Amino acid sequence: MKAQPTATRRAVLSGVALAGAVLAAGLTSALPARAQADYPNQPITLIVPFAPGGASDFAARLLQPRLSAILGQQIVVENRDGAAGNVGMDLAARAKPDGYTLFLGNVGTVSINPYIFSNLRVKPLQDFIPISIVADTPGLLIANPAFPPNNVKELVEYVKARPGQVNFASPGSGSVNRLEMEAFRREAGLDMIHVPYKGGAGPATADVMGGHVSLMFVTISSGINHVKGGRLKALGVSTKQRVPQLPDVPTMTEQGFPKSVSSSWQGVLAPAGTPQPIINKLHAAIVEAMKDPTIKERMGESGVIAVSSPTPADFKAYIEADAAKWSGVIKDIGVKAD
Amino acid sequence: MELFNDLLLGFSVALTPMNLAYGFLGVLLGTIIGVLPGLGPVATISILLPVTFALPAPAALIMLAGIYYGAQYGGSTTAILVNLPGESSSVVTAIDGYQMARKGQAGLALATAALCSFIAGTLATIVIAVAAPALAEVALDFGPADYFSLMLFGLVAAVILAHGSIVKAIGMILVGILLGTIGIDANTSVERFTFGIPSFGDGIDFAVIAMGMFGIGETISNLGGSEQGRTFVKEVKNLWPRWADIKRFIKPALRGTALGGCLGLLPGGGPVLASFSTYALEKKLSKTPGEFGKGAIEGVAGPEAANNAAAQTAFIPMLTLGLPSSAVMALMIGALMMQGLSPGPQLMNQRPDLFWGLIASMWLGNLMLVILNLPLVGIWVKLLSVPYRMLYPAIMLFCCIGVYSIHNNALDVVLAAIFGGFGFLAKKLHCEPAPLLLGFILGPMIEETLRRALLISHGDPTVFVTRPISLSFLVLTFLLLIVLVAPMIRVTRQRAFEESTD
Amino acid sequence: MNIRLSSDFLTGLLFCGLGAVAIIIGSDYPVGTTSRMGAGYFPLVVSSGLILLGGVLLVRSMVSETQEVGEVDVRPLVVLLGGVLAFGFLIEDWGFPVAGLAVVVASRIAGRDLKPWLETALLAVGLVIFCTALFSYGLGLNLPHTRFW
Numbered sequence: 007m008k009a010q011p012t013a014t015r016r017a018v019l020s021g022v023a024l025a026g027a028v029l030a031a032g033l034t035s036a037l038p039a040r041a042q043a044d045y046p047n048q049p050i051t052l053i054v055p056f057a058p059g060g061a062s063d064f065a066a067r068l069l070q071p072r073l074s075a076i077l078g079q080q081i082v083v084e085n086r087d088g089a090a091g092n093v094g095m096d097l098a099a100r101a102k103p104d105g106y107t108l109f110l111g112n113v114g115t116v117s118i119n120p121y122i123f124s125n126l127r128v129k130p131l132q133d134f135i136p137i138s139i140v141a142d143t144p145g146l147l148i149a150n151p152a153f154p155p156n157n158v159k160e161l162v163e164y165v166k167a168r169p170g171q172v173n174f175a176s177p178g179s180g181s182v183n184r185l186e187m188e189a190f191r192r193e194a195g196l197d198m199i200h201v202p203y204k205g206g207a208g209p210a211t212a213d214v215m216g217g218h219v220s221l222m223f224v225t226i227s228s229g230i231n232h233v234k235g236g237r238l239k240a241l242g243v244s245t246k247q248r249v250p251q252l253p254d255v256p257t258m259t260e261q262g263f264p265k266s267v268s269s270s271w272q273g274v275l276a277p278a279g280t281p282q283p284i285i286n287k288l289h290a291a292i293v294e295a296m297k298d299p300t301i302k303e304r305m306g307e308s309g310v311i312a313v314s315s316p317t318p319a320d321f322k323a324y325i326e327a328d329a330a331k332w333s334g335v336i337k338d339i340g341v342k343a344d
Numbered sequence: 345m346e347l348f349n350d351l352l353l354g355f356s357v358a359l360t361p362m363n364l365a366y367g368f369l370g371v372l373l374g375t376i377i378g379v380l381p382g383l384g385p386v387a388t389i390s391i392l393l394p395v396t397f398a399l400p401a402p403a404a405l406i407m408l409a410g411i412y413y414g415a416q417y418g419g420s421t422t423a424i425l426v427n428l429p430g431e432s433s434s435v436v437t438a439i440d441g442y443q444m445a446r447k448g449q450a451g452l453a454l455a456t457a458a459l460c461s462f463i464a465g466t467l468a469t470i471v472i473a474v475a476a477p478a479l480a481e482v483a484l485d486f487g488p489a490d491y492f493s494l495m496l497f498g499l500v501a502a503v504i505l506a507h508g509s510i511v512k513a514i515g516m517i518l519v520g521i522l523l524g525t526i527g528i529d530a531n532t533s534v535e536r537f538t539f540g541i542p543s544f545g546d547g548i549d550f551a552v553i554a555m556g557m558f559g560i561g562e563t564i565s566n567l568g569g570s571e572q573g574r575t576f577v578k579e580v581k582n583l584w585p586r587w588a589d590i591k592r593f594i595k596p597a598l599r600g601t602a603l604g605g606c607l608g609l610l611p612g613g614g615p616v617l618a619s620f621s622t623y624a625l626e627k628k629l630s631k632t633p634g635e636f637g638k639g640a641i642e643g644v645a646g647p648e649a650a651n652n653a654a655a656q657t658a659f660i661p662m663l664t665l666g667l668p669s670s671a672v673m674a675l676m677i678g679a680l681m682m683q684g685l686s687p688g689p690q691l692m693n694q695r696p697d698l699f700w701g702l703i704a705s706m707w708l709g710n711l712m713l714v715i716l717n718l719p720l721v722g723i724w725v726k727l728l729s730v731p732y733r734m735l736y737p738a739i740m741l742f743c744c745i746g747v748y749s750i751h752n753n754a755l756d757v758v759l760a761a762i763f764g765g766f767g768f769l770a771k772k773l774h775c776e777p778a779p780l781l782l783g784f785i786l787g788p789m790i791e792e793t794l795r796r797a798l799l800i801s802h803g804d805p806t807v808f809v810t811r812p813i814s815l816s817f818l819v820l821t822f823l824l825l826i827v828l829v830a831p832m833i834r835v836t837r838q839r840a841f842e843e844s845t846d
Numbered sequence: 847m848n849i850r851l852s853s854d855f856l857t858g859l860l861f862c863g864l865g866a867v868a869i870i871i872g873s874d875y876p877v878g879t880t881s882r883m884g885a886g887y888f889p890l891v892v893s894s895g896l897i898l899l900g901g902v903l904l905v906r907s908m909v910s911e912t913q914e915v916g917e918v919d920v921r922p923l924v925v926l927l928g929g930v931l932a933f934g935f936l937i938e939d940w941g942f943p944v945a946g947l948a949v950v951v952a953s954r955i956a957g958r959d960l961k962p963w964l965e966t967a968l969l970a971v972g973l974v975i976f977c978t979a980l981f982s983y984g985l986g987l988n989l990p991h992t993r994f995w
Contacts, residue, residue, distance in 0.1 A: 057671075058393040059678020067394065067682060085390065088751070089528065089545030096542060122533050125540065173800050180533050201799045204530035204792070208668045208677075209611060215665070216484035218800060227681075231666055231688035307684055377985070391986060509854075511902055515861045518896040522868055525889045534875055534885035537868070564926050567957045568919030734969060737953035740926070741973050744933040744949050745942075749987045757934030761927045768923060772849075772915055773857045791888040803881020 055094025354700030374414020382746015520783025561767020608654030
């Protein structure tokens with residue numbers, strides 16, 4: 007129940023011989039004054055609040071080698087999953103703000119969880135300094151191929167004629183995909199039944215594929231293959247412009263729902279109190295890293311857009327707007343865990 | 345002949361020295377972590393996933409798959425030798441396997457487990473090669489209502505596991521289900537029974553309860569018992585299966601393979617459900633059901649074959665549709681994505697080398713495991729001749745490390761101690777731990793699918809009888825109940841006697 | 847300690863108690879309706895079932911003759927659990943070697959095997975070294991190091 011050894015266990019100093027490179031380096035940070043000038047002079051831990059294999063881990067692992075090279079120090083990715091990402095976020099928020107512990111936040115942990123879990127100790131907007139966004143994954147409205155509507159207009163007509171009869175799935179009651187659908191549903195004035203799943207997008211997608219539930223929002227990365235393979239059909243993407251991977255799928259905006267612009271994003275944050283020069287240095291490094299063509303290509307293959315924020319302030323403004331949007335939706339539909 | 349060419353391609357990939365080496369490394373690591381209590385394949389694959397990014401895709405996948413089924417083999421070893429089911433799928437193996445070990449048949453039990461797993465692995469691999477895409481379609485047909493009825497069937501079958509009082513067994517199942525509700529409710533995000541502790545949000549880990557109730561609880565009662573309870577194993581006899589043994593276990597192994605192969609296709613508790621429904625089936629088919637729970641070889645052979653077959657067929661939805669049926673499969677998909685590959689229907693056409701290479705490596709992996717495990721049987725059995733006063737402190741230490749390393753969370757160790765106390769209490773009260781664990785695994789799935797089915801049907805409960813798959817399982821459940829209750833009524837008068845023999 | 851109570855009676859009490867505690871703690875969770883079950887619905891049904899079964903056992907223990915719980919050896923129960931708890935409390939602040947030694951020694955005390963001392967000491971040190979090599983170095987687990995060496 008403590009922060010990871012790297013950040014806390016100064017006492018191990020005497021055991022450098024035993025400790026591995028990571029541990030050993032984490033301890034010398036006991037001298038904060040010197041730390042800023044020659045930052046980074048030891049490995050940096052990037053806490054990912056989800057298990058390996060997920061979207062956040064994917065972004066972190068792609069970023070890691072390039073960022074390590076630019077900073078001249080090893081970035082150590084540490085997966086601390088649990089409680090919808092809250093366990094890892096809590097750990098990162100309480101880490102020493104010396105730039106050696108960073109947090110890979112995403113739309114769920116930073117913009118949604120604070121409004122769903124009322125007893126969450128972390129207040130992301132106060133407890134973290136945003137550095138830069140790194141990955142952006144648009145939402146995709148998918149449906150079973152046998153579901154009659156083929157676009158959003160037909161969908162609206164179809165559901166309006168059958169209030170309360172159409173079911174939509176989601177990867178969880180507090181997931182961004184559920185909120186995307188709720189926002190769209192309210193904007194269009196549709197009455198649909200929410201069927202939540204757990205364990206990622208897989209089980210919910212399987213039931214849409216099997217025809218047990220009609221439609222859902224997923225991230226492009228989890229839906230794109232099924233759409234290309236013809237097991238699912240796409241009714242719209244939640245971007246302003248069409249995405250290159252699915253050029254035939256119209257945007258929600260095109261189809262008359264300009265408010266349905268949203269995405270799942272991942273970004274790097276540092277614990278509040280991290281010195282500004284360190285934030286700037288990290289920001290410059292991340293911007294540089296995200297220009298890397300292999301990162302762009304790898305992310306692009308999965309429908310993820312490699313991006314970075316022009317300044318840390320831009321990322322902060324982005325998160326604030328994102329959080330305001332989702333907290334509004336959450337308040338409207340009354341998902342709250344009390 | 346296409347299949348033949350495909351398999352040829354597969355073996356040409358899997359038999360390259362590098363892939364063979366990674367495959368062997370995988371099964372070896374898997375066996376080690378499977379033998380060590382608490383450490384599971386999910387944790388190990390998570391740790392090793394980043395390492396595999398540097399490998400070519402087939403090598404990475406072959407190694408990760410090796411860890412997965414290696415852990416299935418290894419898990420049964422600890423279950424048989426010291427009654428510690430490290431993996432959820434070896435809970436059932438522990439019941440009769442451990443009793444066999446105490447009768448001095450540890451070698452026979454281990455060899456049976458290895459051979460039956462191999463038979464099942466071989467047959468399941470053939471099934472994957474021949475019919476994977478078609479079987480994936482069947483899995484998609486299963487809706488929430490169907491899953492609910494299947495789970496209900498599984499739960500009723502769990503009662504058969506008990507060899508004591510049925511009322512107590514049902515009670516333990518309910519306690520297990522209740523424990524399974526701990527955590528954040530998936531439908532409403534309400535935190536249930538978490539006492540405000542964040543790490544309870546995802547519920548208690550299976551290994552914490554298993555280590556507590558089996559490992560710690562069992563040791564307490566061994567130490568407290570008479571000298572006889574402490575003499576661990578009487579005398580080691582027949583290390584290897586004889587012809588008569590093979591004749592006894594071959595049919596259960598084949599039935600287990602069939603049942604496990606089918607259940608493995610379904611997401612969630614495939615291997616677990618497979619192992620104990622096979623146990624229930626064998627107990628019901630047996631002419632001597634009284635032997636079950638006291639060291640029946642069929643009680644090891646069937647479930648071992650079933651969980652291994654299920655572990656193999658669990659790859660089908662992942663490989664053919666890109667849909668993970670378990671946490672391990674989700675990790676595999678993550679590994680593929682990091683390689684720049686997208687799992688799904690296209691994989692088989694885009695990268696036939698990967699697809700068929702993995703399938704060929706599955707069979708090779710099983711072969712390596714049986715070659716690795718059979719000689720180990722002798723060593724494991726020797727381990728049992730270590731005096732118990734040396735053995736139990738080691739078991740305790742391994743339990744503690746295993747539990748701690750699940751989440752690097754000391755609270756889990758404290759919880760395991762509590763479950764240890766509870767396990768001891770339960771044993772004193774003649775309540776068995778296996779039904780509790782199965783309730784714990786199936787309970788959350790039952791709740792989830794029940795609520796989901798009723799949401800989809802808009803509250804109409806007839807959905808459970810109008811869907812043919814669901815209806816068939818409900819009918820089976822009903823028949824099972826009759827089978828269960830009928831002898832119970834007959835022997836009510838003898839019950840007190842039966843319980844005292846346990 | 848010899849408990850001369852019926853095991854059915856105690857089991858019934860245990861089931862009723864667990865069910866009741868779950869119902870009390872869970873009384874805040876919204877129950878909902880059968881078609882739209884709330885978070886509290888399923889635990890309530892399961893707890894009620896548990897209480898019912900507990901009741902059956904209580905009644906059964908009163909009408910028919912059942913087995914007694916019998917002899918309970920308190921020493922391994924207390925000492926062994928104490929050892930595991932000690933491991934849990936020591937591991938993060940004192941490191942794995944200290945916690946490991948504690949649980950091995952406690953186990954030996956629990957089993958009345960503390961003597962011969964040398965054997966206990968060798969076993970404890972040997973196991974800790976073996977496990978450090980296997981888990982920390984062999985499998986790369988993140989076991990906390992001790993603060994002493």
